[in-house]
Amino acid sequence: MTVRIATWNINSVTARLPKLLEWLDGAKPDVLCLQELKCATDSFPFEAVKELGYEAAAHGTGRWNGVAILSKLGLTDVVRGLPEQPGYLADDALLPETEPRAIAATCGPVRVWSVYVPNGREVDHAHYRYKLEWLEALRRSVLEDAAGARPFAVLGDFNVAPTDEDVYDRAAFEGLTHVTERERAALAALQTAGLRDVVPRPLKYDRPYTYWDYRALCFPKNRGMRIDLTYGNKPFVEAVSDSYVDREARKGKGTSDHAPVVVDLAL
DNA sequence: ATGCCCCGCCCCGCGGGA
Numbered sequence: 001m002t003v004r005i006a007t008w009n010i011n012s013v014t015a016r017l018p019k020l021l022e023w024l025d026g027a028k029p030d031v032l033c034l035q036e037l038k039c040a041t042d043s044f045p046f047e048a049v050k051e052l053g054y055e056a057a058a059h060g061t062g063r064w065n066g067v068a069i070l071s072k073l074g075l076t077d078v079v080r081g082l083p084e085q086p087g088y089l090a091d092d093a094l095l096p097e098t099e100p101r102a103i104a105a106t107c108g109p110v111r112v113w114s115v116y117v118p119n120g121r122e123v124d125h126a127h128y129r130y131k132l133e134w135l136e137a138l139r140r141s142v143l144e145d146a147a148g149a150r151p152f153a154v155l156g157d158f159n160v161a162p163t164d165e166d167v168y169d170r171a172a173f174e175g176l177t178h179v180t181e182r183e184r185a186a187l188a189a190l191q192t193a194g195l196r197d198v199v200p201r202p203l204k205y206d207r208p209y210t211y212w213d214y215r216a217l218c219f220p221k222n223r224g225m226r227i228d229l230t231y232g233n234k235p236f237v238e239a240v241s242d243s244y245v246d247r248e249a250r251k252g253k254g255t256s257d258h259a260p261v262v263v264d265l266a267l
Numbered sequence: 268a269t270g271c272c273c274c275g276c277c278c279c280g281c282g283g284g285a
Binding site for chain 2 (some may be wrong): 011012015016036038039049062063064119120121159173176177178204211212213214215217218219220221222225227247248250251252257
């Protein structure tokens with residue numbers, strides 16, 4: 001069987017609902033991992049995606065973060081949040097908050113995590129340390145599935161460009177997050193767990209960027225970054241028959257600033 | 268043309284994104 005899995009930082013599932021339904025209808029993924037829902041679990045458009053044949057599991061609290069998994073292949077063993085997931089202590093908060101940034105489910109023959117890794121904001125900011133801790137918690141959380149015989153992958157917005165080739169101009173990111181050694185080391189640690197970066201092909205130009213800032217004509221000028229990633233275990237990676245970034249979904253008004261990444265598996 | 272930022276929030280400038 002062929003299984004199509006995709007990941008998309010949707011930047012508000014409410015504002016993007018028409019675009020989401022249009023994209024599902026066209027690309028027809030069997031499984032879709034969503035990030036940045038910006039809505040509470042109860043406000044997720046379960047009925048709208050059900051009409052297109054998708055079951056959904058969502059994990060959101062409101063205006064920030066939020067993740068979901070849509071599936072046509074069944075949706076079982078849902079886990080909300082990473083085991084041992086660190087919380088973030090905001091400047092004006094008394095207690096750290098455990099944010100909705102991860103959800104897992106088994107969809108037919110495949111198990112997936114949909115993750116939205118913390119941004120980090122600035123190097124050495126409390127949010128940057130939180131980002132590094134979060135990636136370490138992710139690594140610990142996937143050890144068993146990563147070593148298993150069942151195809152397994154972590155898909156989502158990792159907020160890290162794995163190499164200098166994954167940003168349009170390395171010099172433009174000097175001193176900024178997403179490209180630092182510590183972030184890349186925390187990301188690369190997933191490989192010691194047995195996971196590999198499934199690099200998609202671009203549909204245009206030479207690099208498979210997945211994010212372009214809304215400002216300054218970044219998309220037409222292809223000033224992008226590859227930060228939406230798929231980390232698969234051996235059975236998953238060996239089944240990959242194709243992977244691409246659907247930059248068409250980034251065109252026009254009312255789009256997310258991220259493009260969906262599609263991975264096809266021959267199982 | 269892909270075209271100069273956009274989201275949510277107890278209304279509107281601000282925090283956050285990267």
